[in-house]
Amino acid sequence: MIKKILKIILLVLIVGLIAVQFFNRPDKSTTTEVTPAHITKVMTVPANVESILKRSCFDCHSNHTTWPWYSSLAPVSWLVADDVEHGRKKMNFSEWTKLSEAKREARLNEICEEIKADEMPMPNYLLLHSEAKLSQADKDILCNWVETELKKLEDKAE
Template identity: 35%
Template structure:
């Protein structure tokens, strides 16, 4: 009985390798990206690219394990979910009220240590933000929120 179950599990693992999730390989930079609406310093742009863009832009740098399912399927779902919450590549399309809210959420999530998520920073050590980097992002958000003209 155990042998049958093991064979079934192995067969399922082999078969799901043929499922290829759609890759998020568009351009992270476009006429709709966040740099066309907010001012961003090279330092902040670098921090956001390193810590946020894999899940929150139209371009993901996939690690080798993304080619192995079920991990690839999980990553694909996670990236889709991240882009639904915030997409830096489409930021300029947001209405001012939504932009303001998204900027507020960026500061909150980063300040409270919710973003980048621990499962991401576990494998991407350079994405883990220091206190100084968090302060840089939060200060940038505060400055940019002051510039948004709300209706």
Template identity: 40%
Template structure:
């Protein structure tokens, strides 16, 4: 009986691989990108790349497990949702009010430890932010928001 259950689960897992979905597009050339169009310190840009860009830009790095169904459904959905909320690759084309809202949301989400998501940091250790790194991003977003308001 147990052999049949294990065999059934194996067949199901293999069969699901034919329905993994389509990964969101990736682009390495993003001329409207936040980092490309703004004066941002290397420390802040490094944190943004490590903790935010996989879900909030067109520069997603797909790990091996993101191509295994049903994990692929979860990963692709999170990336699509993240890009809908904010896509740093499209920064230059955003209205000033949208930029300010994004920076305000960043200060709240990162400051309260809600971002990056724990489900992401489990597999991406470099995205786990220390208190000091969170504070750095929050302080940067607050001061950068003031700069955006002056534009």
């Protein structure tokens, strides 16, 4: 009896999982295009800084997202797409100039804070992207860069 119920539950789950693939397919956009709005076009981004951002942040904070295979599989696809959507909305390195000057300054500040506190890259992302983990050296490079760029912005404002 219990075996039979378990079989039915399993069947329902499998059918449900298949059915769910057919609706709400997230928009998985990505591009290699670097437009004039790109952070590298309006700020000094040294090669070592850019490579860290690319490796650890671009999947969610740029339009150059590499969508993994499991991002085609609902319901995981919804979770992944949600992180990318919110990440881009908050701070998109591909569309940096769309942020106001004040927001750019705030985001730069937050970059150093978030990585020091190990809040970014998102911990659940690191489970499947161990290469994105930041070393202490990576953090120092990013924070020093942030400091230099913030100083430039302040000098400009004076």
